[in-house]
Amino acid sequence: MTSSVVITGVGAVTPLGVGARTLHERWTAGQSGIEDGFGRASEFEPKEHLSVKEVRRSDRYTQLALAAAKEALEDAGWEDGPPGDPERAACVIGTGIGGIGTLESQHIVMRDQGAERISPLSIPLLMANAASGVVAMKHDLRGQSFGTVSACAAGAHAIGMSERLIRYGDADCVSRAAARRPSRRWPPRPSRAWTPCRTRASLVPSTAGATAS
Amino acid sequence: MAATATREEIEQRVFQALEEFGAEPDQIGPDAEFESLDVDSLDLVELAQIVEDDYGVQLKGEDMEGITTVRQAVDLVMSKLG
DSSP states (O other), rough: OOOOOOOOOOEETTTTEESSHHHHHHHHOOOOOOEEEEEEEOOOOGTTTTTTTHHHOHHHHHHHHHHHHHHHHHTTTTTTTTSOGGGGGEEEOOOSSSHHHHHHHHHHHHHHHOGGGGGGTTHHSSSTHHHHHHHHHHOOOOSSSSEEEGGGGHHHHHHHHHHHHHHSSOOOOEEEEEEEOOOOBSSOOTTTTTGGOOOOOOSSSSSEEEEEE | OOOOOOOOHHHHHHHHHHHHOOOGGGGSTOBBTTTTTTHHHHHHHHHHHHHHHHOOOOOOHHTTTTTBBBBHHHHHHHHHHO
């Protein structure tokens, strides 16, 4: 418990737009990313940030995480891989559910066409550690890779776990993020109490924030 | 029940699927190897599903073993069509 932990890069894809700076600017300007009750992150177009294969091989929640992680890692200067030994570079990404879009769509396939028609990509896309695995593979983070799944606290847990990995000497650097895909109506009922300051990453669907340390 | 289709039609459908999988269009051709197109085993399972949907041809996992080129895949579908 002696290592200092510092954040060296940040990234974000949220209903307020793409980019951590955009998030900060619009947030502090009092803007809301909620559209008709939905937090869609509608400015995020996956094909503008990911390859065709990456788009096909990832649920939207993972796509959000990939874009946010890329920004954070570039911000940290990790364009060419992690600093130091990749085996000691970890990746921790929190999520409320994981690839719920894939789960829903493939459930419909199973119901209407049978289990044999379920896409072979289903598990790699829907599992709650999909984002951490994909981000780790893309950026050569070969240390511990896992997801924290604890509803609205998932992002905070990812940050906490990342800090501990470094403090306890299990990793030298960590990419961590929170990613959520669902774009359900939010809040469930219109609320006059809704303000931009409540659009923190751990509450808003269709959000990904990432940091590198 | 297997549908009827020409070799050219099947080849074009396979080309289209490979492009959807993310392969570079200018590298797709009958002699292209799946590995060089960055097409892996999961893609091939999806390709088998597409072929089944479009032509009624059932391809099992073992049918796809040893298939490494586009031409071999088209040959396999043609043989199943009879």
